[in-house]
Amino acid sequence: MHAIVGENGAGKSTLMKILYGMQKPDEGTITVDGEQVTLHSPADAIARGIGMVHQHFMLADNLTVLENTVLGGESLYGIGGRARDKIREISDAYGLGIRPDVLVEDLGVADRQRVEILKVLYRGARTLILDEPTAVLVPQEVDALFANLRELKAEGLTVIFISHKLGEVLSVADEITVIRRGTTVASVSPDEVSTKQLAELMVGSELPTPETRESTVTDRPVLSVEGLTVHTHDAEHGDRTVLDDVGFTIHAGEVLGLAGVEGNGQTELIEALIGLKHADAGTIRLGDEEITGWATRRRREGGIGYIPEDRHRHGLLLESPLWENRILGHVTEQPNSRGYWLKPKAARADTERIVEEYDVRTPGIEVTAGSLSGGNQQKLIVGREMSHHPRFLIAAHPTRGVDVGAQAQIWDQIREARHEGLAVLLISADLDELIGLSDTLRVMYRGRLVADADPATITPEELGTAMTGAASGHLEHEEGDAATGSDADGRPDAASGAQNEENEHE
Amino acid sequence: MSDGGKPGVAAASGRPTTRARLDRLVLALGGPVLALGVAVLLTSAVLLLSGRSPVEPYVLMIEYAGNADIQVLIVNQATTYYIAALAVAVGFRMNLFNIGVDGQYRLAAMVAAVTGAAFSLPAPLHVLVIMAVAMLTGAFWAGIAGILKTSRGVSEVVSTIMLNAIATSIIAYLILPAQFGEQRGNNLTTGQIAESGWFPGFDTGPGGVVYGFIVVAALLGVVYWLVLNRTRFGFDLRATGASQSAAAASGVDAKRMIFTSMVISGGVAGLAGMPVLLGDSHTYSLVFPVGIGFTGITIALLGRNHPVGIAFGALLIAFLDKASATLDYSGYEKEIATIMQGLIVIAVVISYEAVRRYGLRRQQQKVGEELAAQAASAPGDTSQNLSKGASA
Structure with missing residues (x-):
């Protein structure tokens, strides 16, 4: 079981998309079972025994588990009794506990996830990619999932597990790859590192501290x-x-x-x-x-200024130029408009100012917001919101x-x-x-x-x-905690929080 | 990077360089040119398959369009198409598909004709009243779809198609002699509008009369552009079309926006019957043109919702309509033009999407390249900018 950890935007999802054939690599090779392969599509990946369980489930609510499973794989075991038997067989083999004839809409999140895993196994996958599988689960369900995954591992399957929850990663993975800004920064074994060390690897040691100590809080x-x-x-x-x-x-x-x-x-x-x-x-x-x-x-x-959590959905018009994005959300305010009329010239000039002051890396303000990198999009949003005080x-x-x-x-x-x-x-x-x-x-x-x-x-x-x-x-901060934290052997210190958490559920 | 050793400087100024402008123009024209090229080729293929000359029909049509009277016909037809296409384009700009332009303009023309024939007013006033009635009727009919969408979530595609059918039935009922109709030979009409309610045209002599309403159509195009590109309302509308979630977060009231743009679309659609009613027929009858709303959809697509593009689109489709009449005399079926119109629609949809994606990808690449070039030309720049940003 191999875990891939990294910050948001570190390139985890891109890597997985490449492994699953959804995106083509510009350079480099992928080797499956000692054989170098080129994956053009998810179908290619499936043929090579690679299956993916997406973070957002791709199931049709109004179909049964059986129907969802055979959908697109009708040629494997048909759509009737043979398929049902196969589903039962897989389910029993890995302890998934799946009932083939219930409607997916009647299933909870954890059950749906198991159906997704089953779908992948049904297609003969020997390597499973799970994209942040625990993000949607409550702790007890996480434990159940991990039990299923250990079962898979015991049967000789490979699991690639993406997460940024370090406690989980340390508890289940056999090997951990840390990626940061698109490159592998470390490959470690969970016995060698603590969550703290892992976190440092993830964000990089030159991590600036966001500390701000002198208080400016007023009573207004x-x-x-x-x-x-x-x-x-x-x-x-x-x-x-x-x-x-x-x-x-x-x-x-x-x-x-x-x-x-x-x-x-x-x-x-x-x-x-x-x-x-x-x-x-x-x-x-x-x-x-x-x-x-x-x-x-x-x-x-x-x-009220607003830096949205999903900038693509709520903060930007991706196919519009930067200066129109500068207007977005503030169309009724200076310098964007006067009365009912827009002032494109003033808005353009002010966009130039934002690009300059907030160091938005762009060749110009006429390019679409979608062609900027995430960080530069965010700087534009921050600049826009701050500009209206x-x-x-x-x-x-x-x-x-x-x-x-x-x-x-x-x-x-x-x-x-x-x-x-x-x-x-x-x-x-x-x-x-x-x-x-x-x-x-x-x-x-x-x-x-x-x-x-x-x-x-x-x-x-x-x-x-x-x-x-x-x-x-x-x-309240417990002094005792900190004392154990600085233990000489280094292993349990920072992991203690996450470890405790794990223990509580077990 | 042909603009010499300092690509960063030229680009960072933010003003679109002539090169960039040219680029955008090429991208803007690429879609239509590609689509038309493909449509012509496919039409020729159809002709070849049926054992005809793949070129002669085009030559015949172009020759025929050389006649002054045909040109007037084309321009007049294009005027009607132009207004209908603008109505569709208003919806398209915010991702609303107003298929109901057809029902809206026919019902509007009918109601306006009945109203116009009912009384007489001094000349300009009479025309204005008829136009106002037409706009209100169109807006009302489209507004029903708007209300259904905002209150019950009914897709505007479905409701406007239904409303088209209902409009057809209502018109058929109202035009009966028992209601507002008058029997004229084999035809049913709504009575003649007095001359004070006619829109004066431009007499070109042998060619015939060009609808005076063409001026109104042109003005509509200008207003359309101004409202969309230069007003707050237009910005909100375009933002909603580009991303409903981002627009909502920016403070656009999505429901009100849907209703408003539906009503505006319907109001413009109401005017689509006016060139014929005010400039030619002066009555609504069984032979009043139908199907203009659907042609408007084609033209709005072809013209990429841009007022100038729509004008060219309208002229092209009107040309195919009118000039194809000659094919019948030369042993070709004039349906060839219909085939071509259909192929244009398919080609337009495909080629525009292809060109759009190509454009976005290319821009992304170019931004990457230019940034890399900037970074390379000024290695110390990064830290400078950072400290500047922090102290700002």
């Missing part, structure tokens, strides 16, 4: 949220409360960091704050005004997929604006970033704010524990 509240509750309805989960009685206040000059495993309500909180989601209960106040009922545009004009900034994963240099720059920008009285809600999966930039920390778990912590003393491991719901209330 900029954003106050009280009792915010949001319900959603979807086919997969039915009715759910995704935000449950969330309340916090961010003052001028304060960065409030929100930690949490993805999918615990952060996205919904952002959408409720920017006005894309309707609050079912609770109030949101910006300064002295209640903005709960305001539309998105009014909120943005009122001084927001009172309150929503910064969701502001440095995701951004190279180290640009990262430092974006942190500087946030720090500087904070110094001038900006209130920031920082949401990030990078715990060092959260701890380093924030003045206050909150932990979100299943739609609730369950814990708070002081960024001056907390460690990423302690924060990580709270993110899984294992700790709540005010998190």
